[in-house]
């Protein structure tokens with residue numbers, strides 16, 4: 310989101326799922342959508358069945374890659390190098406969209422100078438992807454009318470994740486694949502309402518509708534609606550919070566629906582910091598590992614199917630969620646708990662009697678303060694089965710794609726042009742060494758969800774436990790076999806796990822999920838190097854060694 314907001318001013322995917330289905334070329338970059346975004350992947354498959362070509366860029370030949378027309382298996386952390394090589398090939402083949410570049414972008418010359426050294430030969434040597442494959446993707450992407458570039462954590466969970474995203478945005482600017490029906494740039498959001506959380510201002514620098522906290526008019530409008538004074542400085546994002554805990558500047562934390570004791574990188578250090586707080590409050594539907602450390606647990610909040618509200622997905626579509634089940638005895642909507650806390654803090658905000666009334670009244674307040682949501686009444690959301698933002702008017706809808714203004718003939722209408730970003734190749738913080746010769750990347754499997762809180766604890770026949778996945782070549786070299794327990798060590802910690810030999814991995818690359826805390830704490834191994842621009846940790850690149858256990 311930071312990358313898209315930097316270039317275009319708005320942090321959201323630029324297309325709709327319907328446009329994905331109409332695409333000629335779909336590139337999934339660092340995304341295992343087959344497993345992690347199965348519903349979105351159905352839209353991709355509809356395009357493929359229509360004849361679209363699917364390209365997947367992923368160091369592993371993931372299940373998604375197995376569906377692709379062409380898989381580009383790059384080395385972990387070489388995505389900027391790959392993007393620059395593709396760009397240079399597009400430019401030298403005369404396929405750059407000079408009309409769009411001239412009309413809608415700035416900084417092309419500097420960008421050109423940055424990518425010029427990335428010949429196909431150099432690209433192949435650095436990324437490990439054969440030059441022919443790079444050339445094919447470059448030509449297919451540049452010549453397609455409707456090209457969609459989508460990415461997820463393989464791009465963002467690096468110490469330079471934002472630069473990685475900027476490198477992909479450069480490709481779309483180069484080819485004019487943004488701001489038109491059918492062409493776009495789409496980060497797929499992790500949870501059902503991550504997009505909605507950001508849109509509502511659950512980020513350190515913006516209030517609802519991405520309005521800048523540093524803007525005095527914005528502070529004044531929100532402040533008078535709420536009867537409070539809003540601070541005129543940015544807050545901390547998650548990793549800055551942990552840094553502040555380390556310095557002793559952050560002493561109390563209120564966690565709602567997150568399990569950082571399990572999901573943060575360098576876990577032992579994280580738990581130490583959470584333990585050291587003066588006051589920790591956790592509001593969750595389960596008693597998580599984080600809740601076990603808390604001074605106060607606000608338990609039994611109603612889950613999504615037991616409460617009213619909205620969620621916003623990766624195509625920026627706001628959709629109503631309705632109460633389908635009664636919550637268990639004593640459980641309440643998160644919003645009721647939050648309103649009670651507010652009351653104790655001196656703000657007796659009344660929104661209505663029933664959960665439905667409260668949810669709608671809160672939403673109407675959002676619409677009164679956030680112009681991009683203004684036209685989305687509950688009645689209209691229900692009638693249209695969800696609406697994409699922006700929707701400022703209650704009598705019409707905007708196009709399903711963003712940034713159409715960039716194509717306008719009138720420069721005044723075009724507004725702020727989109728800058729190319731001359732980012733540079735920057736390998737993972739932790740290099741490989743004799744002591745730690747293997748690259749560990751971590752991610753997801755279809756059968757489980759994040760820290761396992763919501764997908765464990767009951768009998769789930771699909772779910773099989775954690776493993777350290779290694780290539781057949783590495784398994785042979787280490788003399789280990791399937792299901793044999795080994796020790797995995799990184800500079801931060803060690804654990805034991807069973808081996809799973811997986812041919813989707815190439816020699817030197819090993820893979821783990823982080824879904825099975827009762828069995829293995831994967832984040833004991835990961836590095837807490839973070840991208841200062843987004844606060845995201847480098848979960849995708851640690852260095853480890855694997856040793857046989859003494860028999």
Ligand SMILES: Nc1nc2c(c(=O)[nH]1)N[C@H]1C(S)=C(S)[C@@H](COP(=O)(O)OP(=O)(O)OC[C@H]3O[C@@H](n4cnc5c(=O)[nH]c(N)nc54)[C@H](O)[C@@H]3O)O[C@H]1N2
Nearest residue numbers: 339340341345385386461462463499752753755757758759
């Ligand atoms: N079943 C299931 N679905 C989920 C989740 C879950 O836990 N389980 N979690 C949800 C959440 S919160 C999120 S954020 C999304 C995440 O969705 P994804 O980002 O698709 O999931 P990951 O498996 O973390 O990572 C995707 C891929 O990045 C690749 N990768 C690793 N390093 C690199 C690199 O340097 N370059 C490139 N190009 N690729 C790399 C990995 O091999 C992996 O296949 O999934 C959501 N959906």
Ligand SMILES: Nc1nc2c(c(=O)[nH]1)N[C@H]1C(S)=C(S)[C@@H](COP(=O)(O)OP(=O)(O)OC[C@H]3O[C@@H](n4cnc5c(=O)[nH]c(N)nc54)[C@H](O)[C@@H]3O)O[C@H]1N2
Nearest residue numbers: 566567568569572592593594612613751759760762823848
């Ligand atoms: N090694 C490694 N670590 C990673 C990642 C990785 O790829 N590799 N990925 C990172 C990413 S992308 C993410 S998103 C994080 C995920 O990390 P977390 O968000 O910490 O993990 P979850 O297991 O999704 O935790 C969500 C919590 O919300 C609670 N919950 C669910 N519904 C409700 C509700 O309605 N109300 C309330 N109050 N609580 C609710 C659940 O019970 C659960 O405890 O992990 C990060 N950590």
Ligand SMILES: [Mo]
Nearest residue numbers: 498499500503
């Ligand atoms: Mo996520």
